[in-house]
Amino acid sequence: xxxxxxxxxxxxxxxxxxxxxxxxxxxxxxxxxxxxxxxxxxxxxxxxxxxxxxxxxxxxxxxxxxxxxxxxxxxxxxxxxxxxxxxxxxxxxxxxxxxxxxxxxxxxxxxxxxxxxxxxxxxxxxxxxxxx
Amino acid sequence: xxxxxxxxxxxxxxxxxxxxxxxxxxxxxxxxxxxxxxxxxxxxxxxxxxxxxxxxxxxxxxxxxxxxxxxxxxxxxxxxxxxxxxxxxxxxxxxxxxxxxxxxxxxxxxxxxxxxxxxxxxxxxxxxxxxxxxxxxxxxxxxxxxxxxxxxxxxxxxxxxxxxxxxxxxxxxxxxxxxxxxxxxxxxxxxxxxxxxxxxxxxxxxxxxxxxxxxxxxxxxxxxxxxxxxxxxxxxxxxxxxxxxxxxxxxxxxxxxxxxxxxxxxxxxxxxxxxxxxxxxxxxxxxxxxxxxxxxxxxxxxxxxxxxxxxxxxxxxxxxxxxxxxxxxxxxxxxxxxxxxxxxxxxxxxxxxxxxxxxxxxxxxxxxxxxxxxxxxxxxxxxxxxxxxxxxxxxxxxxxxxxxxxxxxxxxxxxxxxxxxxxxxxxxxxxxxxxxxxxxxxxxxxxxxxxxxxxxxxxxxxxxxxxxxxxxxxxxxxxxxxxxxxxxxxxxxxxxxxxxxxxxxxxxxxxxxxxxxxxxxxxxxxxxxxxxxxxxxxxxxxxxxxxxxxxxxxxxxxxxxxxxxxxxxxxxxxxxxxxxxxxxxxxxxxxxxxxxxxxxxxxxxxxxxxxxxxxxxxxxxxxxxxxxxxxxxxxxxxx
Numbered sequence: 001x002x003x004x005x006x007x008x009x010x011x012x013x014x015x016x017x018x019x020x021x022x023x024x025x026x027x028x029x030x031x032x033x034x035x036x037x038x039x040x041x042x043x044x045x046x047x048x049x050x051x052x053x054x055x056x057x058x059x060x061x062x063x064x065x066x067x068x069x070x071x072x073x074x075x076x077x078x079x080x081x082x083x084x085x086x087x088x089x090x091x092x093x094x095x096x097x098x099x100x101x102x103x104x105x106x107x108x109x110x111x112x113x114x115x116x117x118x119x120x121x122x123x124x125x126x127x128x129x130x131x132x
Numbered sequence: 133x134x135x136x137x138x139x140x141x142x143x144x145x146x147x148x149x150x151x152x153x154x155x156x157x158x159x160x161x162x163x164x165x166x167x168x169x170x171x172x173x174x175x176x177x178x179x180x181x182x183x184x185x186x187x188x189x190x191x192x193x194x195x196x197x198x199x200x201x202x203x204x205x206x207x208x209x210x211x212x213x214x215x216x217x218x219x220x221x222x223x224x225x226x227x228x229x230x231x232x233x234x235x236x237x238x239x240x241x242x243x244x245x246x247x248x249x250x251x252x253x254x255x256x257x258x259x260x261x262x263x264x265x266x267x268x269x270x271x272x273x274x275x276x277x278x279x280x281x282x283x284x285x286x287x288x289x290x291x292x293x294x295x296x297x298x299x300x301x302x303x304x305x306x307x308x309x310x311x312x313x314x315x316x317x318x319x320x321x322x323x324x325x326x327x328x329x330x331x332x333x334x335x336x337x338x339x340x341x342x343x344x345x346x347x348x349x350x351x352x353x354x355x356x357x358x359x360x361x362x363x364x365x366x367x368x369x370x371x372x373x374x375x376x377x378x379x380x381x382x383x384x385x386x387x388x389x390x391x392x393x394x395x396x397x398x399x400x401x402x403x404x405x406x407x408x409x410x411x412x413x414x415x416x417x418x419x420x421x422x423x424x425x426x427x428x429x430x431x432x433x434x435x436x437x438x439x440x441x442x443x444x445x446x447x448x449x450x451x452x453x454x455x456x457x458x459x460x461x462x463x464x465x466x467x468x469x470x471x472x473x474x475x476x477x478x479x480x481x482x483x484x485x486x487x488x489x490x491x492x493x494x495x496x497x498x499x500x501x502x503x504x505x506x507x508x509x510x511x512x513x514x515x516x517x518x519x520x521x522x523x524x525x526x527x528x529x530x531x532x533x534x535x536x537x538x539x540x541x542x543x544x545x546x547x548x549x550x551x552x553x554x555x556x557x558x559x560x561x562x563x564x565x566x567x568x569x570x571x572x573x574x575x576x577x578x579x580x581x582x583x584x585x586x587x588x589x590x591x592x593x594x595x596x597x598x599x600x601x602x603x604x605x606x607x608x609x610x611x612x613x614x615x616x617x618x619x620x621x622x623x624x625x626x627x628x629x630x631x632x633x634x635x636x637x638x639x640x641x642x643x644x645x646x647x648x649x650x651x652x653x654x655x656x657x658x659x660x661x662x663x664x665x666x667x668x669x670x671x672x673x674x675x676x677x678x679x680x681x682x683x684x685x686x687x688x689x690x691x692x693x694x695x696x697x698x699x700x701x702x703x704x705x706x707x708x709x710x711x712x713x714x715x716x717x718x719x720x721x722x723x724x725x726x727x728x729x730x731x732x733x734x735x736x737x738x739x740x741x742x743x744x745x746x747x748x749x750x751x752x753x754x755x756x757x758x759x760x761x762x763x764x765x766x767x768x769x770x771x
Contacts, residue, residue, distance in 0.1 A: 014534060014538065016538040016542075016564040016568055017537060017538050017541075019560060019564055020538055020541045020542055020545065020561070020564060023545065023557055023560065023561065024541070024545055027545075027549055027552055027553075058530065087529070087530040087531075087533035087534045087537065088530060089533065107533070108533045108536070108537030109533055109536040109537035109539075109540045109541070110537055110540075110541065111540075111541070111544055112541050112545055113544070113548065
């Protein structure tokens with residue numbers, strides 16, 4: 001059993017989405033770090049070792065799928081659960097996300113509660129909402 | 133390599149005969165016989181077999197005389213010398229000369245040995261004459277076989293086919309000329325005047341053999357025509373079609389180089405030239421010269437001296453050119469041309485006709501290939517359009533989902549966590565929701581505009597639009613939108629009046645987009661708007677002092693959903709459709725929209741519009757205009 005989630009790293013290039021995520025997560029008691037693109041997120045993940053990463057897909061520099069693959073390939077970050085939160089909603093994209101090792105895949109538009117609920121039940125497989 | 137065969141054979145036989153001592157000596161009488169061989173040998177008729185021809189001569193008449201009067205060694209030397217003279221006279225290649233001389237020597241040696249074997253040097257009786265006749269026929273058979281072997285190797289066809297296809301005229305000519313030669317030799321030994329009896333028969337024979345050879349050649353040509361038509365029917369690629377047609381044409385009328393030219397929809401002629409080395413695009417001047425050589429629906433054989441030099445460069449040894457051109461209303465305009473190494477003869481007209489007959493088929497094949505290419509291009513275009521549509525739908529889906537996510541997320545959070553939010557957080561969520569909802573609204577409006585613009589419905593372009601007032605309106609509207617945030621300073625220079633006849637709403641849309649963009653990327657300003665009337669066009673420039681766009685990306689900004697700097701665009705509520713729409717609208721209004729460098733390093737968007745009537749001259753500046761800039765822009769010094 002892993003430690004309960006405390007620190008979350010979010011990666012999204014849209015400042016409004018970041019603002020929304022920061023507020024929602026902080027109100028639920030998590031400490032949040034923001035990254036504006038995939039490359040920044042990769043560096044921060046290594047440096048801060050967050051308990052969870054929430055990543056967009058379409059970001060500048062390194063996109064979310066590449067970020068995910070990089071994280072899973074690196075010994076230092078491979079155990080950090082990654083939630084993909086994206087507007088890319090096609091079956092192909094969702095499948096690619098799961099394949100790349102995403103712990104969860106949420107499509108925009110989304111209910112912030114859905115994300116919080118997932119994080120709260122991260123260690124309890126029966127408590128997960130169904131994958132979308 | 134082919135030449136090595138008869139040379140070796142001749143050497144082996146000569147060595148064997150020398151060892152046997154049957155060859156005898158070479159008497160001086162060899163020379164007249166050699167000359168006779170050369171004279172009769174140079175009168176040759178050709179049976180054309182594809183790209184090469186088998187020649188028919190009447191040297192057997194001399195061969196009979198040689199057999200009766202010379203030792204075997206003398207026969208070989210006379211025949212070889214005669215053949216060498218003929219080859220030199222016809223300017224044949226060294227390899228061909230060597231091959232021909234070697235095979236002639238071998239044939240002469242075989243004939244001489246056969247003759248010596250049958251008669252024992254006795255009296256001039258029937259056995260001697262029979263042996264001479266038979267030996268002359270053996271000579272003819274061997275030379276024909278060796279020629280057929282060479283042709284079959286060069287044509288890549290079966291030996292037996294080549295041998296039999298041209299056998300009839302060769303055999304008839306040999307038998308008759310050998311008999312006539314024998315008659316002449318026997319009678320001349322009685323009285324020299326007897327030659328007068330034989331001469332008319334010889335002339336008649338020559339004429340008849342020519343006719344026979346031409347007939348046979350024509351028959352074979354028609355056979356090839358059927359085969360060529362059936363072989364080229366199912367071809368589709370245009371380059372392949374032109375190459376194959378050129379190749380078939382040259383084997384149809386026995387040429388070394390074949391050309392197939394066709395004119396595209398724009399009337400430009402292009403062509404492919406085919407030689408033994410393969411097919412390649414024909415040089416432009418060659419195609420032009422060929423096409424000019426012949427009028428539509430005509431087919432001719434041109435003698436060597438009349439071939440244009442540019443065309444002759446393809447094969448300097450060409451002796452004639454057969455060329456045919458399709459009629460004006462043909463399925464596709466086609467010109468076929470073949471450079472022949474044989475000079476024109478009785479068959480010239482027949483060759484031109486066969487090429488003309490093949491032309492009808494060639495024209496249909498070329499037209500077919502063109503249609504096929506058109507269909508393929510259309511299909512590829514459809515596939516591409518479909519892919520573009522898919523890309524667009526997925527991009528739109530993404531662009532709609534993102535602002536919707538921020539809006540819904542903010543509203544849901546506001547409702548659920550109302551009591552836990554402080555006023556500042558509440559204001560932030562409200563702002564996000566409003567901003568993103570507006571972005572959504574704008575995106576939907578632009579998508580709707582896009583639908584009409586892409587439909588290509590031209591707006592009514594007959595409203596006189598006052599550009600000065602329109603720019604004022606656009607700036608004021610933007611100022612109100614951005615309040616309380618101030619706009620960067622905007623300077624406006626108009627070099628003469630402001631009336632443009634165009635669609636007001638569409639122009640406003642473009643201007644508003646351009647000015648808004650400039651404000652976005654150069655928030656510190658200044659922004660210059662310059663209007664310039666020049667004859668039939670009005671030029672509106674929106675120049676900012678922002679970071680500018682690198683030349684490589686300048687066309688990309690006009691593509692759909694391309695945002696060079698996504699984060700800043702999104703934070704500004706951009707949709708990625710604005711500039712794409714502006715350009716579409718500009719084109720719809722009959723103008724253009726381009727992007728280049730501003731002198732200060734920023735971006736300069738230039739919108740040109742056709743303006744039928746140049747409006748009266750006036751000058752006006754925006755609120756923050758400076759006289760200095762006005763002077764720079766209009767080229768006048770206010771001081």
